[in-house]
Amino acid sequence: MKKSDVVIIGGSAGAIPAAIACRRRYPEKSVLLIRKEEQVLIPCGLPYIFGTVGSPEKNLIPDAMLKNNGIEFTIGEVKEIDRDKKTVSIAGEETASYDKLVLATGSLPVVLPIPGIDKENVFSAIKDVAYLNNMLDKVNKAKDIVIIGGGFIGVEFADECKKNRDNNVTIVEMLPHCLQLALDEEFCIEAEKVLTERGVKILTNKRVEAVLGNKQVSGVRLADSQELKADMVIIGVGARPNTELAQKAGLQIGSTKAIAVDRFMHTITDSNIFACGDCAEKYSFFSGKPSPTMLASIAGVEGRIVGANLFDTRYHNCGEIGVFSTIIGDQAFGCAGLTERMARQEGYDVVVGETTAPDRHPGVMPGAASTKVKLIFSKDNGLLLGGGVSGGRGTGELTNIISVCIQHMMTAYEVSLFQMGTHPALTASPMVYQLVNAAELAVKAMA
Amino acid sequence: MKKSDVVIIGGSAGAIPAAIACRRRYPEKSVLLIRKEEQVLIPCGLPYIFGTVGSPEKNLIPDAMLKNNGIEFTIGEVKEIDRDKKTVSIAGEETASYDKLVLATGSLPVVLPIPGIDKENVFSAIKDVAYLNNMLDKVNKAKDIVIIGGGFIGVEFADECKKNRDNNVTIVEMLPHCLQLALDEEFCIEAEKVLTERGVKILTNKRVEAVLGNKQVSGVRLADSQELKADMVIIGVGARPNTELAQKAGLQIGSTKAIAVDRFMHTITDSNIFACGDCAEKYSFFSGKPSPTMLASIAGVEGRIVGANLFDTRYHNCGEIGVFSTIIGDQAFGCAGLTERMARQEGYDVVVGETTAPDRHPGVMPGAASTKVKLIFSKDNGLLLGGGVSGGRGTGELTNIISVCIQHMMTAYEVSLFQMGTHPALTASPMVYQLVNAAELAVKAMA
Numbered sequence: 001m002k003k004s005d006v007v008i009i010g011g012s013a014g015a016i017p018a019a020i021a022c023r024r025r026y027p028e029k030s031v032l033l034i035r036k037e038e039q040v041l042i043p044c045g046l047p048y049i050f051g052t053v054g055s056p057e058k059n060l061i062p063d064a065m066l067k068n069n070g071i072e073f074t075i076g077e078v079k080e081i082d083r084d085k086k087t088v089s090i091a092g093e094e095t096a097s098y099d100k101l102v103l104a105t106g107s108l109p110v111v112l113p114i115p116g117i118d119k120e121n122v123f124s125a126i127k128d129v130a131y132l133n134n135m136l137d138k139v140n141k142a143k144d145i146v147i148i149g150g151g152f153i154g155v156e157f158a159d160e161c162k163k164n165r166d167n168n169v170t171i172v173e174m175l176p177h178c179l180q181l182a183l184d185e186e187f188c189i190e191a192e193k194v195l196t197e198r199g200v201k202i203l204t205n206k207r208v209e210a211v212l213g214n215k216q217v218s219g220v221r222l223a224d225s226q227e228l229k230a231d232m233v234i235i236g237v238g239a240r241p242n243t244e245l246a247q248k249a250g251l252q253i254g255s256t257k258a259i260a261v262d263r264f265m266h267t268i269t270d271s272n273i274f275a276c277g278d279c280a281e282k283y284s285f286f287s288g289k290p291s292p293t294m295l296a297s298i299a300g301v302e303g304r305i306v307g308a309n310l311f312d313t314r315y316h317n318c319g320e321i322g323v324f325s326t327i328i329g330d331q332a333f334g335c336a337g338l339t340e341r342m343a344r345q346e347g348y349d350v351v352v353g354e355t356t357a358p359d360r361h362p363g364v365m366p367g368a369a370s371t372k373v374k375l376i377f378s379k380d381n382g383l384l385l386g387g388g389v390s391g392g393r394g395t396g397e398l399t400n401i402i403s404v405c406i407q408h409m410m411t412a413y414e415v416s417l418f419q420m421g422t423h424p425a426l427t428a429s430p431m432v433y434q435l436v437n438a439a440e441l442a443v444k445a446m447a
Numbered sequence: 448m449k450k451s452d453v454v455i456i457g458g459s460a461g462a463i464p465a466a467i468a469c470r471r472r473y474p475e476k477s478v479l480l481i482r483k484e485e486q487v488l489i490p491c492g493l494p495y496i497f498g499t500v501g502s503p504e505k506n507l508i509p510d511a512m513l514k515n516n517g518i519e520f521t522i523g524e525v526k527e528i529d530r531d532k533k534t535v536s537i538a539g540e541e542t543a544s545y546d547k548l549v550l551a552t553g554s555l556p557v558v559l560p561i562p563g564i565d566k567e568n569v570f571s572a573i574k575d576v577a578y579l580n581n582m583l584d585k586v587n588k589a590k591d592i593v594i595i596g597g598g599f600i601g602v603e604f605a606d607e608c609k610k611n612r613d614n615n616v617t618i619v620e621m622l623p624h625c626l627q628l629a630l631d632e633e634f635c636i637e638a639e640k641v642l643t644e645r646g647v648k649i650l651t652n653k654r655v656e657a658v659l660g661n662k663q664v665s666g667v668r669l670a671d672s673q674e675l676k677a678d679m680v681i682i683g684v685g686a687r688p689n690t691e692l693a694q695k696a697g698l699q700i701g702s703t704k705a706i707a708v709d710r711f712m713h714t715i716t717d718s719n720i721f722a723c724g725d726c727a728e729k730y731s732f733f734s735g736k737p738s739p740t741m742l743a744s745i746a747g748v749e750g751r752i753v754g755a756n757l758f759d760t761r762y763h764n765c766g767e768i769g770v771f772s773t774i775i776g777d778q779a780f781g782c783a784g785l786t787e788r789m790a791r792q793e794g795y796d797v798v799v800g801e802t803t804a805p806d807r808h809p810g811v812m813p814g815a816a817s818t819k820v821k822l823i824f825s826k827d828n829g830l831l832l833g834g835g836v837s838g839g840r841g842t843g844e845l846t847n848i849i850s851v852c853i854q855h856m857m858t859a860y861e862v863s864l865f866q867m868g869t870h871p872a873l874t875a876s877p878m879v880y881q882l883v884n885a886a887e888l889a890v891k892a893m894a
Contacts, residue, residue, distance in 0.1 A: 016878050024891040042809055045871045052872070058811045065878065285866075297869045300877035304863060304887065315864060323868030332873060362489055364505045367840075393814075396873025397844035403866055404851045416751060417762060419732075419850055421770030422744045424492045425499070426779060426843030430747040431463050431512065440751065444471040 002096040004032035006310060007088055009078050009245065010104030011035025012061065012127075013043055014277025014299035014306075018102050019071045021307020029311065032096055033066060033073040034088070041127045043296050047156035049132055050139050051163030056132040081249040083270055100272055100310045103246055103259060104303065107239035107278035107294055112148065116211030122233040125153055135234075142232035144168045146220050148208050150178030152326050154236035155191065158200045159328050161234075170201040170228060172208050172220070182324050184339045184374065187388050194331045203228075239294055241279045249273075254281035256290045263316040265306045274310065276302035285319035285406070286338060286385070287346060293322050323403045325389075325396040330369070334399030337386030337406045340376050349379040353412065353442030359392045361422070361429035371395065373434035375402070375415070377442050382411035387435075394427070401435060412446065415439035449543040451479035453757060454535055456525050456692065457551030458482025459508065459574075460490055461724025461746035461753075465549050466518045468754020476758065479543055480513060480520040481535070488574045490743050494603035496579055497586050498610030503579040528696040530717055547719055547757045550693055550706060551750065554686035554725035554741055559595065563658030569680045572600055582681075589679035591615045593667050595655050597625030599773050601683035602638065605647045606775050608681075617648040617675060619655050619667070629771050631786045631821065634835050641778045650675075686741055688726045696720075701728035703737045710763040712753045721757065723749035732766035732853070733785060733832070734793060740769045770850045772836075772843040777816070781846030784833030784853045787823050796826040800859065800889030806839045808869070808876035820845065820881035822862070824889045829858035834882075841874070848882060859893065862886035 006022055006029055008015050019031050045059040053059050066073050076090040087097045109124035111117065121142075123135045139145065145161050147154045150173030158169050171178060177188035178195070192202055207223040211233060219230045241258035243251075251269045254260035258281040260268040265280065267273045277299030284291045298320050308314045325334035343350045353375045360368040371391025377384055387402035389395045405415055416439035422430040453469055453476055455462050466478050492506040500506050513520050523537040534544045556571035558564065568589075570582045586592065592608050594601045597620030605616050618625060624635035625642070639649055654670040658680060666677045688705035690698075698716045701707035705728040707715040712727065714720045724746030731738045745767050755761045772781035790797045800822045807815035818838025824831055834849035836842045852862055863886035869877040 013877055021887065024887060025894065042871070042876065044869065044877075045809055048812070048871050052813060053809065053811060059809050061876075061878065295868070297867055297877040297880075300880070300883075301864055301866050304883070315860075318864075321866045323866055325868050325870040325873050327870065327872045334868065334873075336868065362492055362500065362506050364500060365495070366499065393873055394841065394844050396868065396870050397841050397848065400865075400867045400874070401844065401848050401851055403868060404848055404855075407866055408851075408855045408857065408861075410855065413762075414855075417748055417765075418847075419748050419768045419770055419854055420744055420847045421742070421772050421781065421783065421843065421850060422491065423772040423774065423843055424489070424495050425774045426772050426781075426840055427847070429489065429508075430460055430491075430744040431508065433744075433747070436747075436751070440468065440471060447472065 001087070001094055002032060004096060005029035005099045006031045006102065007096055007098035008033045008102040008104060009088065010106060010277065011037055011040045012106055013296035014104035014303040015102070016061065016065055017300045017303030018104060018276055018306040019066065020069045021304045022310055023069045023071060025308050026311055031071045033071055034076055034078055034090060034096070035073065036077050037128070038075055039129050041129065043127060046125050046127065046132070047153060047160045050136060050157065051160035055136065056129045078245060081245060083249055086272065100274065102306055103273065103275040103279055104277045105242045105245060105279040108242050109235065110238045110240050112235055112237060114208060114210055116213065119211055119213050120216040121231060122211055122217050122235065124235045138232050142167055144229045145232045145234065146228055146230040147171045147234045147236060149173065149235065149237035150202065150204070151181060151236060151238065152179065152324060155179060155195065155328065156326060157234050157236055158195060159198060162199050168201065169199070170203060172206050172222065173202070173204045174207050176204055178202060178204065183333060183335050184341055184388055187333055187390055190390055191328055191333055194328045198329050239278060243279055246275070246279065254290055256281055256292045258282070264309050264313050265302060265317060274306045276306045283319040285321045288319060291320055293320050295324070297323060318407070321403055321406050323399060325399050327393070332391060332393055332395035334389040334395045335386070336399050336403040338376060339386055339388065343376050343385045348385060350385065351377045351379045351442045351445045353377070353438035353440070353445065355432070355434050355437040355441060357428050357432035357434055359394050359428050360426070361424050365424055371428065371434060373398065373438045375435070375438045375442060377412045379446060382413055382446060384410050384412065384415060398435070412439045412442040416443055448534070448541055449479060451543060452476035452546045453478045453549065454543055454545035455480045455549040455551060456535065457553055457724065458484055458487045459551070459553055460743035461551035461750040462549070463508065463512055464747045464750030465551060465723055465753040466513065467516045468751045469757055470516045470518060472755050473758055478518045480518055481523055481525055481537060481543070482520065483524050484575070485522055486576050488576065490574060493572050493574065493579070494600060494607045497583060497604065498607030502583065503576045525692060528692060530696055533719065547721065549753055550720065550722040550726055551724045552689045552692060552726045555689050556682065557685045557687050559682055559684060561655060561657055563660065566658055566660050567663040568678060569658055569664050569682065571682045585679050589614055591676045592679045592681065593675055593677040594618045594681045594683060596620065596682065596684040597649065597651070598628060598683060598685065599626065599771065602626060602642065602775065603773060604681050604683055605642060606645060609646050615648065616646070617650060619653050619669065620649070620651045621654050623651055625649060625651065630780060630782050631788055631835055634780055634837055637837055638775055638780055641775045645776050686725060690726055693722070693726065701737055703728055703739045705729070711756050711760050712749060712764060721753045723753045730766040732768045735766060738767055740767050742771070744770060765854070768850055768853050770846060772846050779838060779840055779842035781836040781842045782833070783846050783850040785823060786833055786835065790823050790832045795832060797832065798824045798826045798889045798892045800824070800885035800892065802879070802881050802884045802888060804875050804879035804881055806841050806875050807873070808871050812871055818842065818875065818881060820885045822849070822882070822885045822889060824859045826893060829860055829893060831857050831859065831862060845882070859886045859889040863890055
């Protein structure tokens, strides 16, 4: 029997930071990471395999990250956890014992309960190299691709599948807009415009009722009876926590169908077992309510908390803020915290400050992109609740600045006095720096 | 006599935000901005006129910024302030009266006290369109350009003067390294390497003793007697506060030769007169000691404080953090707060966390640049004191994230749990996101 102080089940965005944080905090403890996959894919990189990056093999998390941090790992499937004996049994291998166990088993794509979904050439975002190579081959050959779901994954797949190909790509989205669960309407409309200009067809307020064809997919039928031709279908309607092992071990499952955890990331049921990442239940930073948001970046934070808390309680999880960014063509979009719509739904009286300016200065600097920032504050006390960004490639880090400000509960007054640095080729002008200007406009509106 | 509630003297990075903040906070108050310049140049854009941007006329702050905010402005030189009558007299024009006066008179390039400095074709970073057009013409014709001073302005001038030109550009710097007053040594060395690869010659530990030539410059002589050929010399050795008007009005001048102000940005001498930007004395965010740092971004924050405080005291200035960024070729550098060297000089026991990773993920994403982040913390309590960045174009906003964390007094523990968003085309991977990873390494080192 293998003996380890810490056993981590999983190999991706939650597992690796947990393992590394453990090694950094408890260098005397041994860590064994057990994962199913021979090679681990970068989860948020999946869509980019199909255009920008070119192959699954180029989108891998290097094992050097484990080796360089003194983390032992083995490839195998854990079939069972024995909580009394504190062991896990690995298929076809010996058993491993643990003092502390971490579940980072991730998520699986949601399978749509519609007829025909199991036909050939219907694909999901499955994190498997062979599967994705087959899918890439099909994308290369397909003439008519229908993407079910216009969230981030659907939109990114659509944009990538169009790249350098003469094909028809159609997104079918149930809601009135693509990206509606993450962005305010005006940003969704902007994103849809860019997608449309890039040749992607978008059908919103539409639901796919059936996948058509014989053995292979030939099209989809919508709820309004319209039929769309398709020789390939990609499903991007979200993911569900992978909790099979946890359930078998009798661990409590929460209301979002993820493993119930406390704020220290212990599972509710067994304080020697921790969970992090997509398989673990999340709570909103704002309301504290269970939240279905799944992001590699959240998994990373949770993994770091788990790693630090394994043998001493050091951190509590303040809840997920939800920080997204993406790019369609050259137009990037980002969102941190609550959108205006979400904030109003939560009952906040909100004040919005928004402003648009080039992300370089003067605006004639090469590569300058008009960049909009919208900040949402609580009217009563000025607290920053969220922000949306659309603009150039600085959008990712700009959105992250908003996230820091949210996480540290800054007000519009504080954001308006933010001491940013500026440079002609790297940022907006200090006079129109969007975050600060938007905050000052909100302060004005609160007066 | 013109009557205004607020008169602002100056037209640039301090004056405009002050005027706008005033209009936003006190919409019923009239604001008159008086400036000398017909056209106002973007201060940090000056070097870029000579390569990337191409002309001074493309590097202007648009007057629309004033007009759109209901700010009256006039072009003229204020000759005198009568503090008893609360008026200012404008050369060749009528007098204007004020209730509150704001001095945002900026800075002037330091004139080196060396023989020959007044010869033809010796230039400084003077914010005047005609002067800069003449200078641009000379840069286009010059074969041998010597730049005195290897700070940001000198380095940026050097890089821009080389662009698309067959010339010799040499930087002469007194200190052991270029950029040494802003960056830690390893970043200076990296910057010097990039400059050298781009064809700029760098002489450090050298002092220019005389400018040679008859009417026109023909070269410079260094203190070690070495002579360098030059048909053009550019001086970039810093700026001094422009306080002539303030001194004439009897306002107290501080130890950095700038106008002495309190934390509310009132001048020490007269609480109806405020000062902001390069002409106003600054204090270190850390030590509270007077600081000679001058930046357009600092001027902007000070201007916003002045604008808000004109008729009610609302904010106090927490002191300047000092946030810089620049780019040489495609390699960007940034720094916020204290460098490791500065922190040690201030007596801190420091812990450094540093890490390098691509700024996109996977690293094969087009445009990915290896990006290094170095964070400096106080060992005793984990407080973030400063950070340096070198990498791609995200460096500007990454440096700004460090600045938010400093301004809000975050610790390594807090930074290590930062909830950033990540995206393959826009940021580093969540698993190696540099700020978080560097913070966690520092936490490890503090244990």
